[in-house]
Amino acid sequence: MLICIPQVLSKAQVAACRARMEAVNWIDGKVTAGEQSAAVKQNSQLPENSPLATEIGHLILDTLAQTPQFISAALPAKIFPPLFNRYEHGGHFGLHVDNAIRHVPGTIVRIRTDLSCTLFFSEPEEYEGGELIIEDNYGAQAVKLAAGDLVLYPSTSLHRVESVTVGARICSFFWLQSMVRDDGERTLLYDLDQNIQSLAVTLGLNHPQVLQLSGHYHNLIRRWAEV
Ligand code: NI
Numbered sequence: 001m002l003i004c005i006p007q008v009l010s011k012a013q014v015a016a017c018r019a020r021m022e023a024v025n026w027i028d029g030k031v032t033a034g035e036q037s038a039a040v041k042q043n044s045q046l047p048e049n050s051p052l053a054t055e056i057g058h059l060i061l062d063t064l065a066q067t068p069q070f071i072s073a074a075l076p077a078k079i080f081p082p083l084f085n086r087y088e089h090g091g092h093f094g095l096h097v098d099n100a101i102r103h104v105p106g107t108i109v110r111i112r113t114d115l116s117c118t119l120f121f122s123e124p125e126e127y128e129g130g131e132l133i134i135e136d137n138y139g140a141q142a143v144k145l146a147a148g149d150l151v152l153y154p155s156t157s158l159h160r161v162e163s164v165t166v167g168a169r170i171c172s173f174f175w176l177q178s179m180v181r182d183d184g185e186r187t188l189l190y191d192l193d194q195n196i197q198s199l200a201v202t203l204g205l206n207h208p209q210v211l212q213l214s215g216h217y218h219n220l221i222r223r224w225a226e227v
Pocket of ligand 1: 096097
């Protein structure tokens with residue numbers, strides 16, 4: 001399941017982050033790539049654990065913790081500290097699959113990458129190319145979102161980033177381990193939850209059938225979630 005969540009960060013937050021990013025050094029993006037992906041990756045990144053990456057990473061994670069659609073879609077157990085990349089001058093990232101397990105640097109924490117996230121810091125009209133192409137069950141999907149928007153997709157998908165021929169594409173990217181490992185089960189839970197939320201608006205949270213459906217949702221979570 002591929003889900004786009006609009007306006008995770010406001011335009012003002014994006015602008016403030018961008019101004020700070022312009023003032024620091026970026027390094028070769030191959031540092032966080034595995035062997036196969038390093039061969040096809042051409043971009044730059046903010047150094048991991050740099051004060052700025054840590055600060056903006058916290059802003060993103062704090063905001064996502066208060067974004068109901070993200071919680072419903074991801075059911076996050078552990079989230080990797082966000083990384084930041086910039087594609088320009090023909091930079092691209094060829095077809096690859098993300099590593100299944102990620103070590104959080106400087107800790108003993110390991111994360112199974114169930115979902116991959118990209119949060120856009122550049123507006124689509126600021127650059128040419130740079131589409132994130134994700135191959136899922138329904139074919140290849142091209143994603144290029146407004147600044148502040150986030151896309152969430154299964155880490156099992158092969159994906160690539162098209163060459164950026166004009167301008168620069170700046171994004172944050174990170175992975176998460178979900179409490180529900182299976183994408184099909186997670187998709188069912190998301191659809192059920194979204195429908196319960198809209199029924200609750202029209203019928204009220206205490207309507208008997210809404211309560212029954214909420215019970216089914218939580219019982220499925222009990223059945224499928226690992227915490
Ligand atoms: Ni990737």
